Amino acid sequence: MQRTIYLLSLIVVLSLPVSAPAGEDVHSLMAKIQEKYKHLEAADASYTRDVITRSMSMMGMQTSGDLATGKLFFQFPHFIRMEQQTPTHEILVSDGDVLLWYVPAKKTLYKYPAEKFGKELTVLRDLFRGLDKAEKQFHIALLEPAKDRSFQLKLTPDPPWEQVDYLVISFSRSLDIQGLEIHNLLGSITRFTIEGLKAAGPFKKDFFKLHVPDDVKVIEEN
DSSP states (O other), X not given: OHHHHHHHHXXXXXXXXXXXOTTXXXXXXXXXXXXXXXXXXXXXXXXXXXXXXXXXXXTXXXXXXXXXXXXXXXXXXXXXXEEEEESSOEEEEEOSSEEEEEEGGGTXXXXXXXXXXXXXXXXXXXXXXXXXXXXXXXXXXXXXXXXXXXXXXXXXXXXXXXXXXXXXXXXOXXXXXXXXXXXXXXXXXXXXXXXXXXXXXOOOGGGGSOOOOTTOEEEEOO
C-alpha cells in the first residue's frame, strides 16, 4: 500500500504544470527543475537515439534515418540501464563505477570505467533527479525558446571533457524532460528523445547487473 501511494504521489508531481515565464533566468529555472524531480527515486521511459554527423548538420538535415529505440531505467543514486530494442538488441548498464555494454549478436561484453566513458550517461541519470549538481560541473545557459515554446539549457563542461563540446537538454513548458543532445568536438550530435517518463520501481539491485552466457567474450577498456 505504501509503495502504491508513493508512486501515485510521484506521478502527480511529475504531471503538475510548472509556470516558467519567458523572462526566466537560469538559476530560478534550475530551482524549479530541481523541485520537480528531487524526489524521483526510480523511473523508466522510452527513448529514441539518433546521430547527426557534422556534414549532415551543415546541410540542414535533422535526422540520419538510422534510429535506435529502446527503454531506459533509472534508480537513485547512480544506477542506469538502457535496453536497445531496434535496430539490434543491446543492453547497457552502469552502477556509477563501471559501465557494461552487452551486444548479444556479437557475443561480446565491453567493460569501461564509468568516469571515463560514461559521463554522458551520468548527465542522463542526474537529469532524472533535477540536475541538482549540474551548476557545479557545467556552465549553464538558457537558449532561446524553441518554436513550440519548450526550454533548452546548454551545458558546457567545466572543466572541459575530452570529446564532448557541450550538451543541450530540452524541457516542455511544464518542465517535462524531452531530450538530451550531445555535441562533440568534431561537430556531430547524438540526440536522445525521451518519452513517457514515469515513476517506477524500486528495482532490485540485480536488475542493474548483467548475467551473460559463459561463451561471451569480455573486452575491458581502460
